Amino acid sequence: MKKSKLLAALVCSASMLIGSVVPSVPAMADAMKVVTLGADLSEDQKNTMLRYFKVDSSQVQIIYVTNQDERDHLSSYVPLEQIGTRTVSCAYVKPTTSGGIKVRTANLNWVTCNMIASSLSTSGVTNCEVVAACPFEVSGTGALTGIQMAYETASGEKLDETKKKLATEEMVVTGNLADSVGQNDATTVINQAKMQVIADNVQNADDIYNIVVNISNNNNVSLTDDELNTIVSLLTQIAQQNYDYSEMQETLERVNDNVTGQADESTAADSSEEDPDSIVDDVDQSALGDNVIESSTEDPGLAEETGASDSSDSEDWEEYPTSDDSSDSSDANTEDAAADTSDGTDESGSDEITDISQLNADFLDEDAQAKFEKAKTFCQGEYEGDEDALRQVMGDDAAALVTLDSDTANKLSIQVLEKYLGILGNGAVTYSADGTEKYMTPELNMLDEQLKKLFGIDIIDDGSSIEDIDILGADVSDEDKDTLYKDTMKFFENLYGETTDSAEYSDAVVDDSAADGAGEDSYSEDTIEDAAE
Structure with missing residues (x-):
């Protein structure tokens, strides 16, 4: 099912909103690490995600995110029938003091690491490492919201509400644009335009319009009038927030290099090696089984290697079977074909509701x-x-x-x-x-x-x-x-x-x-x- 072109798609897989919180553990020297787990995962699936993140409850604070949490935070952006009834995605967040925003994804087939990194910068986050994932394949449209909440818990820093909403809107606009032009081109246009608007402190809507037109033309990306106007509206709001470009520069430039093919993978690898405690690189890939699609801001080739690159024709909605369009949403999610079908997945890997239980x-x-x-x-x-x-x-x-x-x-x-x-x-x-x-x-x-x-x-x-x-x-x-x-x-x-x-x-x-x-x-x-x- 093609995702809606309205501002309504951002539900999220990591849907990691404030949910039931396990009693907090003492903050670590470098910052508290937080894991969010979808409340509708089975216990085995939750344990699988902890194995993938290579942590246990004694090492991190764990937030269980419920569907009601999602509804409370997303209903102004997403129709309730699209939010659906299940929350299954997860995230692992570690605030850092330098290095910009680094993101790894696993089993997310619509939202990419670069989309998350760029949008997260709009939230006001400057330095952070994030792993967003699910035990089976989902679109990942809600990852940003959960990551924002996990970041606030981990850092003790309350993000500006307006900037969080703009980040959510940015993810929606980028994702919807990706449906028609592809993930990399969509991220390129919006990320580059955002860089120029913030760096040059451009406030006028007509000037922003011209910037978007020029950038899309330079990248051979065709935009409809509606798409162009939506992007301009988003950037006009972002321009009013007085961002400090120097705080975002490292992240936005890395994203730009990744999506335009200019990234130096050896440089990215060297950068990751500087931090032996990097959660972006230290995951247990075997925990999720075979054929897992992945992406990483620190490994630009990972998406292509695993089959996750530019899957703009994916018709997968969020991981939730929707309450008003279940025949479409029942196909919404795919699991590894080798996964145990006793948890409701069929042999083709579809995360489909097969029983009312x-x-x-x-x-x-x-x-x-x-x-x-x-x-x-x-x-x-x-x-x-x-x-x-x-x-x-x-x-x-x-x-x-x-x-x-x-x-x-x-x-x-x-x-x-x-x-x-x-x-x-x-x-x-x-x-x-x-x-x-x-x-x-x-x-x-x-x-x-x-x-x-x-x-x-x-x-x-x-x-x-x-x-x-x-x-x-x-x-x-x-x-x-x-x-x-x-x-x-x-x-x-x-x-x-x-x-x-x-x-x-x-x-x-x-x-x-x-x-x-x-x-x-x-x-x-x-x-x-x-x-x-």
Whole structure:
């Protein structure tokens, strides 16, 4: 799935935002080192990352980053459905006193070491070493935010909020531009323009416009008017922050040399050897297995050697399966083909949600988690034919009358639950009434709209992905789709204590007893409401 051209992509893999913090260890002589771990990684995966970083909890402070942390820090930049429900990326940060910003990445296929280094300088960081990585391949769009937070924890220095936001915006703009012109060209244009604007203290927007045009022309990079205007807007804001170019020069020049092919690898190697405690060079590559893509500001050839170079045509979103476009996002991440598939990855290496048990609702409050658990039970019963589960939430007379094959039932359950999870995670807060509402509850109105698309009911062309519309396809009859849609909405209605005539539980649900001879709903209002409470 192509990443959005809006300012909305920066979620991050390292999504290392302030999360649950292990009791801090004493600061080291050179500075505290901090590791951020995605809270949705398994314990084995978390241990894998510590092995990759070659540290243990006695040597570093560890921050566990949750999905709610991401939402708190990124929701102003990224639609909630793109933030998704899982946080899996990690970072290792070590503040330094010289040498500029040095970055290494592993298993990040959209964000590069040079993008991180340049954007991090915009945050106000001058000297720092960073390793951003994940146990499996992800885009890495959220790495910067987590690194910023880890840096603040490690250094004890609070970064300027405006500069942090500008750094986030810079990463988004660079990444979106990379989709059309490639990673190196995108980084070249923005980095060089930023260097000239800051070094020459250029404030005027027209002058900045001319700088960007000249730099893009000099590098044979074609920009659309929208891309040009977006870059100029970003740089105009950066120009107002009174950066000291001398503090950024080493990092920005290194990035420029790397992306333009002028870097002297032997010089970079000599520079790294000056610090035997460099975390950028001291990682355990074997911990992540084979075929790991990597990049490093200190080893410009590493990306090409490992297959990570200029992968601008990658269609991988962040590592999270999104709650509103899961059919695209389910392909979003690829793992090493040799990885253990028991953690939800298929044999092709796709980090795909394959079972509803993999959906994480830990970021929800207690009431929302309870509702989500009931929804999981309903899906298991209604779509997968588990009548015991269905009766648990819909009453003793409940029966699943539409038979779906196991693969289709599982796919439908995941789609419905991802959409509901996205709505629970603050999605309803963004709901805007338009006078056509069927329900009093925003969650129900949003679900009704989403489920109609999923089941192919009253489809409206609103730009939704084709994979997000009528996912059951021709293999399921229109009558059965209508039954499943009505049954699903009836469950959610009763979960929220609402009813409508238009979404009655399916008329097809009848008492199995021929003696009753009734064509009425088997699910009485009393039993449904009792089960929902």
